Amino acid sequence: MKVLNFGSLNLDYVYSVDHMVAPGETLTSAERNVFCGGKGLNQSIALAKAGADVYHAGQIGPEGQMLLDAMEEQGVKTHWVRKTEVPTGHAVIQVDKSGQNCILLYGGANRALTAEYIDQVLADFASGDMLLLQNEVNMLDYIIDTAYERGMTVVLNPSPFDSGLESCDLSKVSLFLLNEVEGAQLAGGSEPEEILKALREKYPDAKAVLTLGSEGSVYQYGDYTVWQSIYKVDAVDTTAAGDTFTGYFLAAVLEGQDVDKALDLAARASAIAVTRNGAAPSVPLRSEVEKYQFSL
Ligand code: RIB
Secondary structure: OOEEEEOOOEEEEEEEOOOOOOOOOOOOOOEEEEEEEOHHHHHHHHHHHOOOOEEEEEEEOOOOHHHHHHHHHOOOEOOOEEEOOOOOEEEEEEEOOOOOEEEEEEOHHHHOOOHHHHHHHHOOOOOOOEEEEEOOOOOHHHHHHHHHHOOOEEEEEOOOOOHHHHHOOHHHEEEEEEEHHHHHHHOOOOOHHHHHHHHHHHOOOOEEEEEOHHHOEEEEEOOEEEEEOOOOOOOOOOOOHHHHHHHHHHHHHHOOOOHHHHHHHHHHHHHHHOOOOOOHHHOOOHHHHHHOOOOO
């Protein structure tokens, strides 16, 4: 079974700020760094660092070579990444003193996918292969339909949540990985139990992993649930913590681990990620996750 991640690749321009800039305010940042990012790229790198064999598809522009290099360095298979003349996607990210972030996206090449390219990529994958998606590329509805017809298992992180998801047939999704805001937007409810119930009712055949910030995370399949708490750390930058969680959870499941073990590994990896700056560079290696000592 192969794992294909069809997702975004962004250059992240990260500004360290005292507080998030307010409407009408001009604010000087203390520092600017450029990191590899994009939910797609981050999740592929997390899968690879966790030890999974992952293929990435998506598009970059002329200035996107560093994104390709970063994935290849970690062993992600990039044969299907297409170079275009459309500018590489980027994100303008403010990170405040508590490590919280604000992200402004420019889709660029990520949002210039064509049916022809999608068909070419998916033709290389078959029944039983896994397809991982986020919501930072265009034609998500077409990718889901085509992959489903080919018998692929569709896994969706519906992030960022927007109206583009309305055209997607989400009954074709086998596993949702989402936070509580996205869960509420997708299915309804406000408290975790309500969101889980709403997800269960709306997508009865799908599994779900709902992340709950400081409350941890929960896996649900029908009436079966597994709860996981967080590992407490001092946050420096929360960017890509969710992507790290997604990549590590899927990698553990793919290698046959039980859900409780997979959630625990993902919680450890994402906790380490928030102690580091940047998106992709903050994703820890499996060996680091396994030996990291968390204080109680
Ligand atoms: O999830 C974090 C990512 O969101 C960043 O790397 C940024 O590029 C946006 O896609």
